[in-house]
Amino acid sequence: MKIALVQDGLMCRAGGEQVALCFHKAFPEAPIYTQCYQPSLTFPEFKEADIRTSWLQNIAKTDDRMKQLFFPLGVQAMQSHDLTDFDVVLMSGTHCAKYVKVRKNALVISYSFTPFRLAWNPESYAQYAEAGPIKRFVFDKILRYLRDVDFRFAQRPNYYVGMTDETAERLRSAYQIKKPIRIIKPPVSVNNFYVSNLPKEYFLIVSRLEYYKKVDLAIDAFNELGYPLVVVGKGLQAEEIKARAKGNVTFLSGLSAQQLADAYANCRAFIFPQHEDYGITPLEANAAGRPVIAYGVGGVLATQIPVKDDPAEATALFFDEQTVESLVKAVKAFEGIEERFNPTFIRQHAEAFDEKIFIEQIQQFVQGKYLEYKKHSVA
Structure with a gap:
């Protein structure tokens, strides 16, 4: 099983980065593809990983800056990652991971925290919530485009894994997912x-x-x-x-x-x-x-x-x-x-939420789906 890991960014020490670190512990030989990586800003254990950044790495030096450049540079940066050599692609995040290039018959699994918040819940951002009429009009035009693009790329994963029943329901609603979504609760170290x-x-x-x-x-x-x-x-x-x-x-x-x-x-x-x-x-x-x-x-x-x-x-x-x-x-x-x-x-x-339990559950889920994928490919 030739597997690659994908994470939105590795620029801080937050929950998404903890999940990505557990993915690395579950599959230590797999390279991690991401927008940007700054060793001093995130967990030191990532220094042991094979991390492959995009060209945005040369521009965005902080997490805030990376987020500010998401549209359109973040999208374009992740699309520059070519993962067509991999059998399995395991993604984590909300927005950027889904844009990498994958092989048509690859097994793609998305551990998605929630639908991309800016596109699907813009009211949670001060820049949108406090915008005046003209700025809000421009925002809405851009966000409609973002939702369309986000929805289209969200159709690629073969399987979704969610954090809770609530977030799984959001994923189903936003992305019209028909398959069951497995719940694996994120870890604490x-x-x-x-x-x-x-x-x-x-x-x-x-x-x-x-x-x-x-x-x-x-x-x-x-x-x-x-x-x-x-x-x-x-x-x-x-x-x-x-x-x-x-x-x-x-x-x-x-x-x-x-x-x-x-x-x-x-x-x-x-x-x-x-x-x-x-x-x-x-x-x-x-x-x-x-x-x-x-x-x-x-x-x-x-x-x-x-x-x-x-x-x-x-x-x-x-x-x-x-x-x-x-x-x-x-x-x-x-x-x-x-x-x-x-x-x-x-x-x-x-x-009961320790990372050891999370790592075991992710390994079992990915390996189980890969066995099904291989049987289907042979058939």
Whole structure:
């Protein structure tokens, strides 16, 4: 089985890059094709991989810049990758991976996080949501074209793998997929985190600073509460978000793996205000034995156990509305039950999502589909 891996980009340390890293661990001899790769910006384990970048590598030196150049340069850059020598192509991502050239009879498997967000859910981007009438009109023209192109290339994979039932349904709706979509939940590297016996007084957010992540909502809530909040991350809205924060909010970025593990282990709780397709960061907090205060929709429904009766048998406290008032109320409610959460139970819960399980499931799925593919080819 001659297999190639494809990833949108390797320019940060986020969930998509964790999935790509697990693909590499599952198939270590397979080359990884991507738009751009900057070793200092993503997981160091990629240095051991055979990574093949596009010509966009010479232009885009940061994740933000790569995203800004997606249309049309990112599309063209990925189309320059020729994978016609490979029997199997395993893709991961949302937008760019699907544009590589593949052989007509190759087995193509797409681990798709969600339909391309800019094309199918543009309201989640500040540039679109806050655009005036003229700019919105231009946006809509471009987005209609993007949806058409995205849909056409999304028909190529033989099989789709989704993260959750919710994201699988989005894929079916956007791309009119008729075949069953296998659900394999994304991984958390549990061994990268540890449980501290003496957490400190701050709450924690680890996130890209972008519109749909709703970090601004959390900033406003903690401005009102006055409690210490540590925000780890960077992104297109970084300056805007920093400008609205009061002195109780600390911003960090560029942390080492150990520094990030320390940040998780020593927080009181992890704050997750967005509606996320999946969300690996709440599981990372769980791996450190820390509970999560989350907006109770989307991916957290598949990864967290909300408080019902006994907090000792829960991993998270959910809030119902994506508002400052609802989050403030949840944080105050958390204070009343904080000591009843069980770090050992929370850590054990995270272990059910460990990368070893994910790697085994991906290997079994790909190898099983390849055997079917070979039988069909011979027939």
